[in-house]
Amino acid sequence: MFATMLEPRLVQTTFFKNVLEALSDLFIEAHFEFSRTGLELQAIDTSRVALVALVLRAEAFNHYLCDRGLSMGLNLADMAKAFRCANNDDIITIKAEEDWTDTVTFTFESPEDGEILEFDFDFVGSNGVPLEIPEYQESEYQAIVRMPSAKFMRICKKLSSFGDSGDRDPVVIISVYKERVRSFARGKTGTSTTVCLQTQTVDKPKEPTLIEMKEEVSLIFDLKYMNSFSKASTLSDQVTINLSSELPAVFECKIAELGYIRYYISPRKEGGMQNLGDEMQRIAKEDKMQNEGDEMQN
Amino acid sequence: MFATMLEPRLVQTTFFKNVLEALSDLFIEAHFEFSRTGLELQAIDTSRVALVALVLRAEAFNHYLCDRGLSMGLNLADMAKAFRCANNDDIITIKAEEDWTDTVTFTFESPEDGEILEFDFDFVGSNGVPLEIPEYQESEYQAIVRMPSAKFMRICKKLSSFGDSGDRDPVVIISVYKERVRSFARGKTGTSTTVCLQTQTVDKPKEPTLIEMKEEVSLIFDLKYMNSFSKASTLSDQVTINLSSELPAVFECKIAELGYIRYYISPRKEGGMQNLGDEMQRIAKEDKMQNEGDEMQN
DNA sequence: CGTCCAGGAT
DNA sequence: ATCCTGGACG
The missing domain is CATH 3.70.10.10 (Proliferating Cell Nuclear Antigen)
Known part of the structure; x- marks a missing residue:
């Protein structure tokens, strides 16, 4: 029906669990950007005092497919909830459909007990507009x-x-x-x-x-x-x-x-x-x- | 003084704890019916969307005495509160006196630390009128x-x-x-x-x-x-x-x-x-x- | 401000 | 299953 445009697949559920638990208290939503080279996540807290940037190269993923870049804002509390439901050894698939530009699907598969868990997240905030993160030198x-x-x-x-x-x-x-x-x-x-x-x-x-x-x-x-x-x-x-x-x-x-x-x-x-x-x-x-x-x- | 007419005695405090915790959120009161063959409990929720039926044969009880049938409505929140106070290895005795047709006594005995806890529950609702539960076939x-x-x-x-x-x-x-x-x-x-x-x-x-x-x-x-x-x-x-x-x-x-x-x-x-x-x-x-x-x- | 309930972690 | 922490309500 729709072509799968983005399908990074990874095994380290725990990794994202930790990240999301850490971030979701402080940051309401984050900007996710999947590209050929990997994932970049950025968020700023409501009082605009703290900014977080996560960079994860494609090699960090167990299996990473990304036909075209995808930029989206997602609610972190919801994502944390979703990941809390996942088993540590689940296979995670993140999928965005071609013409479906306001939703992304996270799938958690637990092969042994025949359970497939699927979450659709609505895009939130200013999609496609990553934060400007200044580059400072260590010498500064x-x-x-x-x-x-x-x-x-x-x-x-x-x-x-x-x-x-x-x-x-x-x-x-x-x-x-x-x-x-x-x-x-x-x-x-x-x-x-x-x-x-x-x-x-x-x-x-x-x-x-x-x-x-x-x-x-x-x-x-x-x-x-x-x-x-x-x-x-x-x-x-x-x-x-x-x-x-x-x-x-x-x-x-x-x-x-x-x-x-x-x-x-x-x-x-x-x-x-x-x-x-x-x-x-x-x-x-x-x-x-x-x-x-x-x-x-x- | 009064003869003990009903005295089922059981050890599985946890069992009833679980049942009551499960039911008491949703169902205000339940109809209890003790008979020679065991206990039947029925309740319907306030919006009349859900009906619950618990059947527990006499053999499920550690010790079960029942001289005559007793039918009564009881408030589930109160019972849940009472059972929360019970230790898991308490011996529970449920007793109704002969001429005392509007109260039932639950006794929790903790032999080792010599503590006896007693609750009297007033009957509520329409006593003696169990719900009609239709029997459906699996084939339906x-x-x-x-x-x-x-x-x-x-x-x-x-x-x-x-x-x-x-x-x-x-x-x-x-x-x-x-x-x-x-x-x-x-x-x-x-x-x-x-x-x-x-x-x-x-x-x-x-x-x-x-x-x-x-x-x-x-x-x-x-x-x-x-x-x-x-x-x-x-x-x-x-x-x-x-x-x-x-x-x-x-x-x-x-x-x-x-x-x-x-x-x-x-x-x-x-x-x-x-x-x-x-x-x-x-x-x-x-x-x-x-x-x-x-x-x-x- | 204190109490009670719900959710998460161990 | 139990305990502790955080959030909501009175």
Whole structure:
């Protein structure tokens, strides 16, 4: 009836499950673009503070057919729901019909128990209009931190358990100085600080924590963005964080040699945003003090 | 003081817990009838679309005494609450006193921690008037589907996570054709379809999916009824679904050789009910299209 | 602001 | 199947 124009087929259901669970809290919809070279996904959150880009080369798919490019916006919550229904070893087929330009079909096949699950997703938002993602050079960043994603997740977990002071969106202050990276959050009745030192290369050849610093930098982020990236960071062993006081920070997770997922997160401006009050400045001030304290200890 | 007229005693607290949790959402009250041969329970939902019948032979009870028959209507939500308080290994005693014709006493005994819990339930509704349940022959149905209850539950779960379009009661279209059964639901921004093929007997001697079809059939049901039955279907490994465009569908769960729980559910009539609008017809139409599409693929 | 119910994760 | 977390309602 209709010709099949696009049919990437892949086995890693878990991969997309993880991605969708990570994204769907924060991002309502995403722009998907399938092309001969692979998949590119982009989304921006409602407050336009964070932007996520996922790139997955065709080789990442078990089987990838793509006759012509297809660009579409999809609702992420619905997709997450759909993928939750899938078994881990299902074969997934994504199909768009030739003349059917407002719907895409995801099929989950479970050969052994003879079950075929099919979802049609309506296109949403501004289809065909991918976001403009600026390309920054590594050299533009004041500090670049690499660490095991497990470590990053642990830090986020601590911060979010502690940093909820109840009266505003929890934030974290990330500072890099003297080959260490510090995460600071304020809770109801105290503060929490995690300092990660650069690992000695002799100690741990695998999973090192590396800190390249051109200049000290200290930035404030909403914890919710960190948490979302933290979920996504299960996709790889290592995360990379690029920090600059001038540019959006980049939190990146490389997916083998097959692609990456990257969050561009604008730091909060102290006093610049309506919901940053005196308290925010006090935190920043304390933070500075602690910096100085650390230096004294050395 | 009063003679104990009825004293069925059983250990399977979990059994009744499950039944009550399944029923109490949908059915306000149920008619209980204890007789020498066992228990029969019947209930009809407020919109009179679904009817449930539970039959449990005396042998299903650990210990069953019944001097004379007792017929009573009881509030299911209250009973569910009571059973929630019971431990799984409690001994339950149901007692009605001779001259006490408007109350029944449920006692939960936990021998090890010496706790006795007692509930008195007032009779409600039209006591002594069981519902008329028509007896249909299997031969009257256009299609009979048997499948593992786990599979049925999975399908219901999928449908209800996806099929909530927000603006009306979620429904499912169940179709049988060509030795497959298809469940279709529409969500906010897409649709979900599950196709179950008949399992090959060589593949899985246990827990097969069997489809006996005399004629293709496609029916619309409110998801809430399916979900209620889905909960009850934990009582057995296998469920049986009898479908006909003329009769109420029967969803049955056999309880070993000891009884069964059976839902009689009237399908929605397209266009016949006030809350079936154009959309419903569109779904049915799409559904038909998909049917035809499937056929072309064969 | 606290309570209750539903959904998801272990 | 149970427990915990998040969201909705009173």
